[in-house]
Each structure stands twice: as C-alpha cells, then as structure tokens.
Amino acid sequence: MPPHRDGQLSAGSPLVTRTCRVPDVSFRSFLAGRAAPRLYWTSSDGLEIAASGAVARLTADGERRFDEIRERADELFEAVDRDDGPDAARPRLFGGFSFSAEHEPSPPWEGFPGAEFVLPRVQLTRTEHETWLSVSARDTAEATVEETLSEIRAEIEALPEMRPSGDSPGIESTHPATARDEWCSQIRHATERIREGELKKVVIATALEVELAESVDVPDILERLRTSYPECYRFLIQPSSSGGFFGAPPERLVSLRGQTVETEALAGSIGRGETPEEDDELAAELAASEKVREEHELVAKTIREGLEPLASSVTVGDRRCKRLSNIQHLQTPISAELDCDEHVLSVVEALHPTPAVGGLPLADAMRTIRETERFDRGWYASPVGWFDADGDGEFAVGLRSGVAGDGRVTLFAGNGIVADSDPEAEWDEVQLKFLPILNELE
Numbered sequence: 001m002p003p004h005r006d007g008q009l010s011a012g013s014p015l016v017t018r019t020c021r022v023p024d025v026s027f028r029s030f031l032a033g034r035a036a037p038r039l040y041w042t043s044s045d046g047l048e049i050a051a052s053g054a055v056a057r058l059t060a061d062g063e064r065r066f067d068e069i070r071e072r073a074d075e076l077f078e079a080v081d082r083d084d085g086p087d088a089a090r091p092r093l094f095g096g097f098s099f100s101a102e103h104e105p106s107p108p109w110e111g112f113p114g115a116e117f118v119l120p121r122v123q124l125t126r127t128e129h130e131t132w133l134s135v136s137a138r139d140t141a142e143a144t145v146e147e148t149l150s151e152i153r154a155e156i157e158a159l160p161e162m163r164p165s166g167d168s169p170g171i172e173s174t175h176p177a178t179a180r181d182e183w184c185s186q187i188r189h190a191t192e193r194i195r196e197g198e199l200k201k202v203v204i205a206t207a208l209e210v211e212l213a214e215s216v217d218v219p220d221i222l223e224r225l226r227t228s229y230p231e232c233y234r235f236l237i238q239p240s241s242s243g244g245f246f247g248a249p250p251e252r253l254v255s256l257r258g259q260t261v262e263t264e265a266l267a268g269s270i271g272r273g274e275t276p277e278e279d280d281e282l283a284a285e286l287a288a289s290e291k292v293r294e295e296h297e298l299v300a301k302t303i304r305e306g307l308e309p310l311a312s313s314v315t316v317g318d319r320r321c322k323r324l325s326n327i328q329h330l331q332t333p334i335s336a337e338l339d340c341d342e343h344v345l346s347v348v349e350a351l352h353p354t355p356a357v358g359g360l361p362l363a364d365a366m367r368t369i370r371e372t373e374r375f376d377r378g379w380y381a382s383p384v385g386w387f388d389a390d391g392d393g394e395f396a397v398g399l400r401s402g403v404a405g406d407g408r409v410t411l412f413a414g415n416g417i418v419a420d421s422d423p424e425a426e427w428d429e430v431q432l433k434f435l436p437i438l439n440e441l442e
C-alpha cells in the first residue's frame with residue numbers, strides 16, 4: 001500500500017498500538033535523543049507524556065479547522081488495534097490551533113498552520129506510579145510494531161533515571177514588539193473605544209523577542225518550570241527541528257471526560273508580595289477591585305453562556321485567588337454536564353477565544369486586536385492539548401508561552417483591558433507575564 005500523505009488518511013487501515021511497562025527514566029533524556037516532531041504535555045493531575053515521530057499528522061486552516069481536525073481524527077481512530085495496556089497510554093492526538101481563523105504562518109510561526117495534531121509514533125506516559133512506552137503505526141504488521149516496541153524498549157532502558165539540569169542559554173538582547181509609549185497609546189485607544197460603547201473588553205497583547213547567547217534546550221526549561229510553576233500545565237509542540245511552541249499556562253480551557261466538562265474563568269491579575277501578609281493584602285486588593293471584578297465576571301459569564309447550548313447543567317463555583325510564583329489571578333471554577341456525547345473539539349470551538357484572551361463582543365474585540373497589535377499571535381493564547389478516540393481530551397490556553405527558533409525565543413503576554421484600565425499599570429502587569437520563561441532563559 002502506498003504511504004499516506006500527511007493528514008490524508010484512507011479509511012480502513014488500522015492504527016496499531018502496542019504498549020509495555022518500562023522503568024522510570026528521564027523524559028528529557030528521551031526527548032533529547034528523538035527527532036521532530038517532538039511533544040511534551042503535563043497537567044497538574046499527574047499525567048506526563050513525552051512523544052516523538054508522527055504516525056499521522058492532521059492539519060487544517062480557516063474557520064472549519066476544528067471540524068476538519070475532528071473529521072480526520074474520526075477516520076484515523078475508526079480502526080484501532082490496541083493491546084491491553086493501561087488507559088493512560090492509549091493513543092492520543094496532540095496539538096493545537098492558531099488564535100485566529102485568518103492565521104497565515106509567518107516568522108516566528110513558520111511550520112504552525114491553522115491547526116495541527118500529531119499521533120506520535122513513540123510515546124512515554126508517566127502516571128502517578130508507572131511509566132509506559134507505546135509504539136504506534138499504520139499499514140504495518142502487528143509483528144513489526146511489536147518488534148519496534150522491543151527495540152525502543154531496549155533504548156529506553158538504557159536511558160538515565162535522572163538528567164541533571166543544564167545551564168540557561170543566557171540572553172544577548174531583548175526586543176519588545178511594542179515600546180512602552182506605544183503600548184500606553186494602544187491601551188488609551190482601546191479604553192476610548194470601550195468608553196464610547198464600541199465594546200466592553202479587549203485583551204491586548206505584545207511580544208518580546210529574546211536573542212539567546214547559546215541554543216535553548218526547551219525540555220530543560222520545561223523541567224525547571226516544574227519546580228517554579230507546579231500548578232501550571234507545561235507543554236512543547238515542536239513540528240520540525242527548527243521551531244517549538246512551549247509554555248507553562250496556568251489556565252485550563254477545557255477538560256472533557258465522558259459528558260463532564262471542567263473549565264474555569266481566569267482573569268484579573270496582581271503581583272506577589274514579599275511576605276504571606278503582603279500576599280494576602282494584594283489578593284484582597286485584587287478581589288475588591290471593581291475594575292478587576294468586571295473584567296473577570298465578563299469571562300465567567302461568557303464561558304457559562306458558551307456551555308449552556310451543549311449542557312444539561314452548568315455549575316459556576318466560588319471566585320477565588322490562584323497564586324502562582326510571580327503573580328496572582330482571580331479564578332472561578334466552572335463545570336458542566338453535557339446533554340450528549342460531544343467531542344472535546346466541539347467544546348473547544350464553543351469556548352475559544354474566551355474573553356480572558358479575546359474580548360467582548362468577540363467580533364469587535366478581534367477587530368480591535370487586529371488594528372492594534374503589531375505582531376503575529378500565531379498559536380499564542382490558543383487551545384493546546386490532546387484528545388483521544390472517544391473524543392475525550394484536555395486543552396490549556398497557550399499562555400506564559402514562547403516560540404523558539406534560530407537562536408531566539410519570542411515570548412507573548414497580554415492583559416484584559418476594560419474602560420478604566422491604566423496604561424502604565426497594564427505595562428507593569430504584562431512584564432510580569434513574560435517572567436516565567438524569561439527567568440529561565442537568563
């Protein structure tokens with residue numbers, strides 16, 4: 001049978017996956033020895049996955065990109081031949097979407113189309129107590145997949161259990177996409193539009209290009225972020241050897257298991273204090289600010305309204321403060337029971353972009369973003385994550401993120417702007433959001 005072109009899958013050729021348990025090894029060492037595409041994903045529930053190679057690579061562009069990916073995935077998952085490995089090691093597609101449907105890849109986003117999902121050839125899965133190796137293939141005899149599994153198992157067993165952290169690459173220079181004065185005038189302009197009633201909220205973002213002294217080892221950076229941002233997701237999506245989108249987002253877009261959705265509103269920010277008392281004072285200031293509450297409530301309300309057409313019930317929890325190493329956010333947990341078996345990508349499409357990264361009304365916010373920002377958002381602030389054959393999955397919002405390539409990393413950060421946002425305070429806040437990755441680069 002001729003090989004399939006990427007994303008062009010013929011029905012009926014089964015996806016064969018074979019799994020075995022392996023000793024716990026350094027996932028960074030595994031990734032270091034593997035060629036692109038390379039993927040890494042971990043969530044605070046303890047699931048950790050490192051993967052490489054592509055059995056299938058599904059790509060799509062434009063408004064229908066969510067549907068197209070789902071349709072191609074359904075075809076891919078139509079015939080799956082799995083052994084009795086654990087559920088955690090089941091085949092999953094990993095990837096993400098561009099922020100906007102109009103995305104056209106330009107530097108630094110070469111190699112990132114409107115949507116791309118990869119079913120990895122080799123996958124290491126770590127759950128709380130065990131590590132599993134899976135090998136997948138199509139158009140390949142079972143015996144051949146089993147042979148490959150044994151070969152790669154031997155390679156995995158030779159990897160070290162721990163890998164000492166390397167040095168940071170060091171920073172040669174930084175180049176903001178938006179100078180402070182320009183940022184302030186952008187924010188003034190946005191607040192004028194809001195006061196004139198054109199829109200209620202818009203998230204204005206900017207980028208920071210960082211020239212590195214040495215080449216960057218992204219899995220190493222992600223490992224260090226484990227210690228500094230344990231409550232965040234950490235991900236790497238590296239379609240080719242030249243680039244990689246990575247980050248430590250604090251925000252869940254959606255997790256779907258069966259018919260149960262977990263999501264959240266995360267919007268409204270303030271720094272950390274020097275002492276626990278100062279932290280508490282700042283958190284109280286955040287919760288008491290009318291401006292921040294308005295900014296936050298618009299997000300919670302829009303998420304609830306986005307879920308309602310799909311759900312038999314939506315539960316909005318109590319607002320609280322989510323404290324990260326360098327910043328505190330207002331957070332409202334939101335859960336829903338769906339009416340029927342929806343695919344996670346339908347929920348992703350219904351929610352993205354929430355007003356935590358876009359604005360309200362959405363069309364006016366998108367126009368304001370287009371007319372204001374001087375850089376390409378690419379996949380920043382977009383859904384990144386995985387889904388499986390049942391349509392279950394989990395997606396984070398691609399925040400506190402950067403794209404690496406060619407001796408540099410471009411970082412992204414944005415702020416929710418409402419009528420009385422102060423441009424100078426917004427500048428300080430956006431700098432805080434660069435810090436998680438910037439600190440690991442220098």
Ligand SMILES: C=C(O[C@H]1C=CC=C(C(=O)O)[C@@H]1O)C(=O)O
Nearest residue numbers: 267268269356399413414415416
């Ligand atoms: C858009 C970003 O953060 C969002 C998430 C949490 C708090 C936010 C805020 O306070 O503005 C943003 O809505 C970003 O980190 O780039």
